[in-house]
Amino acid sequence: MAKKFNVIVNVPALQTNTPFTYIANDAIKNDIKIGSRVIVPFGKSERPIQGFVVGEETTNEFEGLKDIISVLEPEPLLNKELIELSEWLADQTYAFRVSCLNAMLPSLVKVNTKRFIKINETKITMETVLALLGEEQVTDLKVNELSFSQQKQLNQWIKDEFVTLKYVTEDSAKKKMINWLWPTMDLSEYEQEQKKLRKNATKQVELLNIIKTLDVKKGISQASILNDYGVGRSTLNTAVKNGWLVRKAVEQYRDPFEGRQMQLDQNLALNEEQQSAYNLITQAIEDKNAKPILVEGVTGSGKTEVYLQSIQQVIKKGKTALLLVPEISLTPLMVKRVRARFGTQVAVLHSGLSDGEKFDEWRRIVRNEVKVVVGARSAVFAPLRNIGIIIIDEEHSETYKQSDAPRYHARDVAIHRAKKFECPVVLGSATPSLESRSRVERGRYDFVKIQKRANQKALPNIQVIDMRQHLGDGYNENFSAPMVEEIRHRILRKEQVVLMLNRRGFSSFVMCRTCGFVLTCPNCDVSLTMHMDSRTMRCHYCGHEEAIPRLCKNCGSDKIRFFGTGTEKVQQQLAEIIPEARVLRMDVDTTRRKGAHERLLERFGNHEADILLGTQMIAKGLDFPDVTLVGVLNADTALELPDLRASERTFQLLTQVAGRAGRADKTGEVLIQTFNPDHYAIRLAQKQDYEDFFYKEMYLRHLGKYPPYYYTVLVSVSDRDERQALKNAYEMLNIIQPQLSANAIVLGPTAKSISKIKQKYYYQILIKYQREPKLHRALLEVLNKSQEKFRQGTRISIDSEPQNFL
Numbered sequence: 001m002a003k004k005f006n007v008i009v010n011v012p013a014l015q016t017n018t019p020f021t022y023i024a025n026d027a028i029k030n031d032i033k034i035g036s037r038v039i040v041p042f043g044k045s046e047r048p049i050q051g052f053v054v055g056e057e058t059t060n061e062f063e064g065l066k067d068i069i070s071v072l073e074p075e076p077l078l079n080k081e082l083i084e085l086s087e088w089l090a091d092q093t094y095a096f097r098v099s100c101l102n103a104m105l106p107s108l109v110k111v112n113t114k115r116f117i118k119i120n121e122t123k124i125t126m127e128t129v130l131a132l133l134g135e136e137q138v139t140d141l142k143v144n145e146l147s148f149s150q151q152k153q154l155n156q157w158i159k160d161e162f163v164t165l166k167y168v169t170e171d172s173a174k175k176k177m178i179n180w181l182w183p184t185m186d187l188s189e190y191e192q193e194q195k196k197l198r199k200n201a202t203k204q205v206e207l208l209n210i211i212k213t214l215d216v217k218k219g220i221s222q223a224s225i226l227n228d229y230g231v232g233r234s235t236l237n238t239a240v241k242n243g244w245l246v247r248k249a250v251e252q253y254r255d256p257f258e259g260r261q262m263q264l265d266q267n268l269a270l271n272e273e274q275q276s277a278y279n280l281i282t283q284a285i286e287d288k289n290a291k292p293i294l295v296e297g298v299t300g301s302g303k304t305e306v307y308l309q310s311i312q313q314v315i316k317k318g319k320t321a322l323l324l325v326p327e328i329s330l331t332p333l334m335v336k337r338v339r340a341r342f343g344t345q346v347a348v349l350h351s352g353l354s355d356g357e358k359f360d361e362w363r364r365i366v367r368n369e370v371k372v373v374v375g376a377r378s379a380v381f382a383p384l385r386n387i388g389i390i391i392i393d394e395e396h397s398e399t400y401k402q403s404d405a406p407r408y409h410a411r412d413v414a415i416h417r418a419k420k421f422e423c424p425v426v427l428g429s430a431t432p433s434l435e436s437r438s439r440v441e442r443g444r445y446d447f448v449k450i451q452k453r454a455n456q457k458a459l460p461n462i463q464v465i466d467m468r469q470h471l472g473d474g475y476n477e478n479f480s481a482p483m484v485e486e487i488r489h490r491i492l493r494k495e496q497v498v499l500m501l502n503r504r505g506f507s508s509f510v511m512c513r514t515c516g517f518v519l520t521c522p523n524c525d526v527s528l529t530m531h532m533d534s535r536t537m538r539c540h541y542c543g544h545e546e547a548i549p550r551l552c553k554n555c556g557s558d559k560i561r562f563f564g565t566g567t568e569k570v571q572q573q574l575a576e577i578i579p580e581a582r583v584l585r586m587d588v589d590t591t592r593r594k595g596a597h598e599r600l601l602e603r604f605g606n607h608e609a610d611i612l613l614g615t616q617m618i619a620k621g622l623d624f625p626d627v628t629l630v631g632v633l634n635a636d637t638a639l640e641l642p643d644l645r646a647s648e649r650t651f652q653l654l655t656q657v658a659g660r661a662g663r664a665d666k667t668g669e670v671l672i673q674t675f676n677p678d679h680y681a682i683r684l685a686q687k688q689d690y691e692d693f694f695y696k697e698m699y700l701r702h703l704g705k706y707p708p709y710y711y712t713v714l715v716s717v718s719d720r721d722e723r724q725a726l727k728n729a730y731e732m733l734n735i736i737q738p739q740l741s742a743n744a745i746v747l748g749p750t751a752k753s754i755s756k757i758k759q760k761y762y763y764q765i766l767i768k769y770q771r772e773p774k775l776h777r778a779l780l781e782v783l784n785k786s787q788e789k790f791r792q793g794t795r796i797s798i799d800s801e802p803q804n805f806l
């Protein structure tokens, strides 16, 4: 008998959290599992659309139901646990279920993909496949055009490994092509060719000798001929022209490690503090205790070693491990260390991978081929089964919170999954978030501290430079005399320097000195930023670009000045002050290309530069033995932002970056330039005193009725028409306000601090509360209303515990 399944459909303008029921007839019912992606007819026109199977319906009622058209893959990319998770996630983050399901999947399958069939010629012929599909050629195989029986047969072939499916995004340029060469003649013919050559054509002769040794079937990559055999490019091109070799572009399989072999390493002997952290964690693994464990360990305390040995323990038990790291900047280093311990049992998931690589890694996980997944935020949804530990490194990092729907925090998802799997969640940081640390106080998390660095070195000595007193030092606005002095010392001693420019909410803009006019974006309420590399002014919100003005657009004066500071400008200034220093710059502009980040670090590690100059992205994870000076050029900018976490972020950032100094034998020094030397975030970062900072900041949060004492939720409304935006904001307020007690605090609706972005006006309502049982329902009602508003052009979003108030 046919079965019935509940399907969440993917229709952007008609989102709902209620599934629709469809019939799976006998032909496909066995291929459908919870988590399968299916094509179903939708609406009056019965348009085929994609959906996710979220449950089975067991009633006997089939009246009026439509049939599922086809199943997209015989092995679902999501499993039952993740399907259930999506329901929880939708409810928690005030998002639609389908956007949660989409957020879980790797990006390649979210976009419009085409499926290609690859045939295993040892098992099936091309003719058989073509006959089934009724096609001349297997190229673009649109799923919704397959009948049940076609899809069923195809799924059987996939299971039998007769064919495999390949997914390609609409722009199929994503395929990685490399040049490959094959011999064309037999040995005697090559001998003939060799005789025809002139005596002095030694390079040609050499190449022919190489060709004669090649495997005719296998051929060789062009890169290998050029690099391994040292053949010149023109010699090779001549050979192809002569017909000695045939050259074709072939697709190369996507491997995020590019075939690099890993030297496996060994466990280090844990020191006493590491051992007690390890004991706490392994005891929790043993006891199946899902209570989160906060590991507060100073920078360089060897937290990673504790993670790795804990993971090893989990693998020994036949379980799997999930390790989350903040963002792309940390991933290559961390991945290297994890791979060195666990080899090919590791899969990686992060934004630095191509869509294809991500998709391939995802399927390795689905197929149970890996034991450890290392990844950034969205890897928290990795389809691992039998998870034995979830570790979140640098748990305070704001990158764990997604700012678009579904606005989830990876930490919350991890804790939820861990409860399901009855496994510990380990949160590690030198500067834990106030949320996590306060949960320790309230007994909700277990806690262990590592107070000494693993290499027995003292934490670096930190000096604060009061820029108010060094403004006249004679260099420029970015460099005080002591900073320049210290940098010069290191260069003389052939040591290395890391310089950080804090660019948060801060950039270089253009102002007219005659009339005060500032060049702003025509679409957004922000000033444009100058970019020297492209010689343009750019908007960081919408991408608008225009030429750098020579005359003021307002008054025509030529007295235009550039304010603020970018890494490029600092690089120029460095070249003037210390011309002998070799500088590597690391910021969004120099790391846009895939792998660029890793290459820059490798070059710095090889001493190809004396100074690594960068933005926040250099603050985390770097571990270079010869770095003895870390300089922070401007510690203040984050403090000026209208953000309740400004002090916390500043403290975290300074502590992190200070941790980059003196990692090996040489002691490190840190210089922090600031206009606010008395600010507690800076004073306590100087002492590297997290605990002191925690209590001070908690006190201020208490006074201000902020998290972690109060919960926050932000409702944002945007529209091209400013009045509509404000009107709708009030409408939402009227849904929420009546449900709140007198203890809740409602701020707004007010214009956002950047009130116009991409031609749209933004208003927001901030609600601070402690216990409001009716609020959740009210916000779900706002979510439902948002669909109707969406169709009228108004966007409404709900952000629970927002990390960003701008």
Ligand code: ADP
Pocket: 268, 269, 270, 271, 274, 297, 298, 299, 300, 301, 302, 303, 304, 305, 454, 455, 623
């Ligand atoms: P964290 O993650 O806490 O910042 P790391 O794990 O990066 O610290 O460790 C810092 C350095 O100390 C690394 O070079 C690491 O190899 C080394 N290390 C860690 N644990 C030990 C140990 N038990 N014995 C010797 N060296 C260690």
Ligand code: ZN
Pocket: 512, 513, 514, 515, 516, 517, 552, 553, 554, 555, 556, 557
């Ligand atoms: Zn002017």
Ligand code: ZN
Pocket: 521, 522, 523, 524, 539, 540, 541, 542, 543, 544, 758
């Ligand atoms: Zn703009």
